[in-house]
Structures are given as C-alpha cells and as structure tokens.
Amino acid sequence: MHIKVPAGLSRKEVEAYSRLDAARLPKHIAIIMDGNGRWAKRRHLPRIAGHRRGVDSVREVITLASNINIPYVTLYAFSVENWKRRPKAEVGFLMALLRRYLKHEMQLFMDNNVRLQYIGRVHELPQEVQERMAWAEKETSTNTGTVMTLALNYGARTELVDAFQSIVKKAISNGGIGHLEIDEDTISEHLYTNKNPDPDLVVRTSGEMRLSNFLLWQLAYAEIYVTQKLWPDFGGVDLLEAIAEFQKRERRYGGLGPGHMVEPGPEEQAVKR
Numbered sequence: 714m715h716i717k718v719p720a721g722l723s724r725k726e727v728e729a730y731s732r733l734d735a736a737r738l739p740k741h742i743a744i745i746m747d748g749n750g751r752w753a754k755r756r757h758l759p760r761i762a763g764h765r766r767g768v769d770s771v772r773e774v775i776t777l778a779s780n781i782n783i784p785y786v787t788l789y790a791f792s793v794e795n796w797k798r799r800p801k802a803e804v805g806f807l808m809a810l811l812r813r814y815l816k817h818e819m820q821l822f823m824d825n826n827v828r829l830q831y832i833g834r835v836h837e838l839p840q841e842v843q844e845r846m847a848w849a850e851k852e853t854s855t856n857t858g859t860v861m862t863l864a865l866n867y868g869a870r871t872e873l874v875d876a877f878q879s880i881v882k883k884a885i886s887n888g889g890i891g892h893l894e895i896d897e898d899t900i901s902e903h904l905y906t907n908k909n910p911d912p913d914l915v916v917r918t919s920g921e922m923r924l925s926n927f928l929l930w931q932l933a934y935a936e937i938y939v940t941q942k943l944w945p946d947f948g949g950v951d952l953l954e955a956i957a958e959f960q961k962r963e964r965r966y967g968g969l970g971p972g973h974m975v976e977p978g979p980e981e982q983a984v985k986r
C-alpha cells in the first residue's frame with residue numbers, strides 16, 4: 714500500500730508515520746509536559762536548563778503536529794499551583810522564557826500556519842507577559858492550521874469555578890437566577906476551551922500517572938498515554954508513537970464497542986423462553 718507522507722518530516726518521523734492510519738489521527742492532543750527538572754538534575758544542571766531544553770521539544774512537537782495536520786494541540790505550560798510551589802526565581806525565569814519564546818517562535822508559527830490561543834487565569838500573569846501573549850495571539854489570528862493552546866496559570870478546578878460564576882452572572886443579567894438551567898452543554902460553553910473540541914488523546918511525559926488538575930472536564934473520554942521519557946527528550950517520533958498507541962485502543966464512550974451484539978443472541982433468547 715502506498716502511503717502519502719506529509720512533507721517536512723525527518724527520516725525517523727517518516728518511518729513512524731508510515732505505520733499509522735492517516736485517516737484516524739487524533740483531532741486534539743493535550744500534553745502534560747513534565748520532567749524538565751529531572752532532566753536537568755540528571756545532568757547536574759540547574760532546573761532552568763531543563764526548561765530551556767523543554768522549549769526545543771515544544772518546537773519539535775508543534776512542527777510535527779502541524780506537518781501531519783493535527784487540528785488542535787494543547788500544552789500544559791504553567792499550572793495555578795506552579796506559582797505557589799516553586800521558587801520565585803524559577804517562576805521569574807519561566808515568565809521570561811515564555812516572553813522570549815513567543816517572540817522567537819513567531820516565524821515558526823507563521824511558517825507552519827499555527828494559530829495561538831491561551832487558557833487559564835492569564836489576567837493574573839505579569840503585565841509585560843500578558844502584552845506579549847496578546848501580541849502573539851493577534852499576529853497568528855488569521856492562521857488556519859494547527860491551533861496551539863497554551864495553558865498558563867491554568868487549573869481545571871479554577872476553570873470550573875470560573876465557568877459556574879460566569880453561568881450565574883449571565884443568568885442574573887438574563888432575567889434572574891430563577892431561569893437558570895444547566896446541562897452539560899451549558900458548562901462546556903462556559904469553559905476556557907469552549908471553542909475547541911475535547912481532546913481525544915492526552916500525553917504525559919516522565920512517567921507520572923496523574924492528570925494534575927489538567928482539563929478534567931474535557932478529558933472525560935480521552936485516551937491516556939504516559940511515557941517514561943522526560944519532556945526535554947520528547948520529540949516528533951515520540952508523539953507519533955503516542956498516536957500509534959492511541960490507534961490501537963478501542964474507543965467505546967461507555968458503550969460496548971464493535972463486535973458486541975445489541976440484540977440478544979440465540980442463547981440469551983433460549984434462556985428467556
């Protein structure tokens with residue numbers, strides 16, 4: 714069978730891509746980038762060296778996702794907890810890194826037709842970071858390829874709190890709380906992610922088996938892929954391996970999946986009789 718391989722892939726990525734079913738790629742991949750600190754520690758380097766290398770992995774993964782036409786990629790960059798639990802100097806470094814990243818990578822975003830957006834309590838970030846973020850979002854706003862969502866000062870529980878507050882606020886200005894009707898769509902519409910489909914695959918690096926307060930509502934039916942690789946060691950081929958694993962899984966959404974009879978079979982009929 715001849716497989717059409719997209720342009721721009723490395724030799725190893727081409728090999729890994731050829732093993733995939735191109736018609737069943739995930740539409741939205743969410744990634745918990747973990748292990749920068751451990752990567753640095755193993756090399757007797759300061760933690761910030763791991764974050765710096767983490768940026769190279771972001772570049773590689775976004776380029777690959779864009780080359781193979783993954784419509785949405787969401788990256789967990791800073792959690793709400795990160796602010797409280799990390800040394801001030803590290804948080805300051807991460808903020809400076811983000812500002813620099815958005816400027817330096819603009820050419821890559823434009824070359825790859827990537828559109829940037831953010832989720833999280835971004836209004837709590839330093840002013841100069843917010844300004845750079847707004848600039849980058851605007852610059853890429855007419856791009857039509859992969860939508861890259863950066864989760865910054867993000868927490869799924871704070872997202873739900875913000876959603877419920879906004880639902881109530883809207884109800885008050887729309888005739889009062891007595892008219893409030895809430896269903897799953899109402900909640901989804903008030904999440905930061907309301908313009909994106911739910912992820913169908915979530916990848917976590919560095920072996921931890923946790924969701925760490927990431928997209929808890931949206932990941933309800935996502936396939937979870939955990940790799941031992943640390944984020945700075947993760948690249949395009951690793952993402953393709955995660956997709957291969959995703960394609961091996963049978964997605965059932967609470968049903969029985971193919972191969973199960975809906976009507977009772979002859980034996981069950983016999984029992985009934």
Ligand code: FPP
Pocket residue numbers: 746747748749750751752764765767768771789790791795810811814863944
């Ligand atoms: C997790 O590693 C990583 C982070 C908290 C920050 C993620 C940031 C990057 C990948 C680089 C910057 C990204 C952008 C988009 C500019 P960790 O420090 O928790 O690692 P550890 O668990 O090994 O300590």
